[in-house]
Amino acid sequence: MTSLTDMPLNRSEILAMVGELFTEQMPFNKVLGLKVTQYQADVVEVRFAMKKDLLGNPVQNILHGGVTASVLDVVGGLAAIASVTDKFDGASAKTLAEKFGKMGTIDMRVDYLRPGRGNEFVATAAIIRAGNKVAVTRMELHNENGDHIAFGTGTYLVG
């Protein structure tokens, strides 16, 4: 009998699986309250709401710089994974889990542009270098007013 994890998945099922994995299975992403609100081959968006736990400066209500870095790493990682999912069309969840287990951030730069004030934050990412082994992404963080809070650049191992 074929187990569920052996069934072939198409690209959009793979992306749905990865989005769910990031939101539901990664404890620190739950602490941050991250929601993957858009996730297709070339559109990635992650949102989260301000809450007390995420503050670095509680007097001025400013997001901790580590939260910004964390979210940029997450959204860049999602884009990097998406950039190679076309190669995985028809793979099983089991195979994919193995592939994804070898992926990871190699390095990341964060540029802090202005204090992280706001009620809701939106992180997006775009691929600037796609490859079989390495993907490079640029990420941005804005608040609900469109204020640009940070830029990121990340290099990810993808194969």
Add this chain to the structure above:
Amino acid sequence: MTSLTDMPLNRSEILAMVGELFTEQMPFNKVLGLKVTQYQADVVEVRFAMKKDLLGNPVQNILHGGVTASVLDVVGGLAAIASVTDKFDGASAKTLAEKFGKMGTIDMRVDYLRPGRGNEFVATAAIIRAGNKVAVTRMELHNENGDHIAFGTGTYLVG
């Protein structure tokens, strides 16, 4: 009557105040469980224990990359602040709060060297460029076995 926040502080009192501020007053540092275990003019050490909330990969018990980035930013920031505290000798808590409020991370690079496995993690930082306006620091994260998990480089506005 002179209020407590107007009393002059010497350098070691200032460092004690900053260490306490980072550990006790910054909500996200409490979420991470950070302890400032050493903090003098040129030695900074931050420690934290592994716990489920900090995992990125709960199957393999690996720290979330955002936790690594967060802690490196914190320990680098502490070093950057320490690098200018000699100028603040004799300043009051009120004056210092104002000065520190203008400091912040400009940019940071994180290099992930190996998976973040371990029970306790130790982050350290050293100043590589000291200035009146900008300080640049290099940071490291190790686990309790001395495995080197990540390097960081951070540029901080300090004046």
Add this chain to the structure above:
Amino acid sequence: MTSLTDMPLNRSEILAMVGELFTEQMPFNKVLGLKVTQYQADVVEVRFAMKKDLLGNPVQNILHGGVTASVLDVVGGLAAIASVTDKFDGASAKTLAEKFGKMGTIDMRVDYLRPGRGNEFVATAAIIRAGNKVAVTRMELHNENGDHIAFGTGTYLVG
């Protein structure tokens, strides 16, 4: 008698002076063959032609990565200087020389996207963080076909 270097300059005269300084007075920029082809408050463009001396790989006719880094640093620096020239309106060449002497690159990241092939290259820069002390810029390098060769991010001391 007022010397030429004491005469007040307006913003567009300052930019013309800086552009000329970069093109004519900096020996390494002459080695690279850099031309400042556009330089206003918020538009900066530097061009250079391919030549044998700039090759890293002479078999495949690919630009040396150091040439790419050099040009991105130059164009980012020009943008950083432009971002503070409004403060210098009416200053003399002598005063400006002193101000510019204190400016410099703090750190830079270069992302290499594809091999540097082409006959002519165009570097551009935009400010992402403007400040009295520090400016952060993003830079791009394209060839004459619009192929995107590299991205850069630079942090500059400007005051």
Add this chain to the structure above:
Amino acid sequence: MTSLTDMPLNRSEILAMVGELFTEQMPFNKVLGLKVTQYQADVVEVRFAMKKDLLGNPVQNILHGGVTASVLDVVGGLAAIASVTDKFDGASAKTLAEKFGKMGTIDMRVDYLRPGRGNEFVATAAIIRAGNKVAVTRMELHNENGDHIAFGTGTYLVG
């Protein structure tokens, strides 16, 4: 008949070949005047002499920041190549040329610590992450007095 480029090379012959390639075959390295003065599996040193062509600031005799970036990229690249040469033991020059043609810098960060003054400069590099696909290196530039001029961090595609 076996051509010269088909003969098997051992590791030290490979390193000698690569060192010679960087010094003699790369035009821009000749412009910079780079000499590979040490090159073994885990020691890499590149030296060059000050000369007018390398100046950014000819009034103060300061190296152009692009020269610094270029040299750091070169010495980091040499270290990255060395980190995978054990896999190539016994390969021919022809095979190696093919392998090396696929290697390259993915991204690099340069931290400028102090003005590049001096008569002779020494660049060194060390591997901080070794892998089959990607190597990460840290680089340093000093002058002949041991003044530390710049740090670098580079990520290289090596397989």
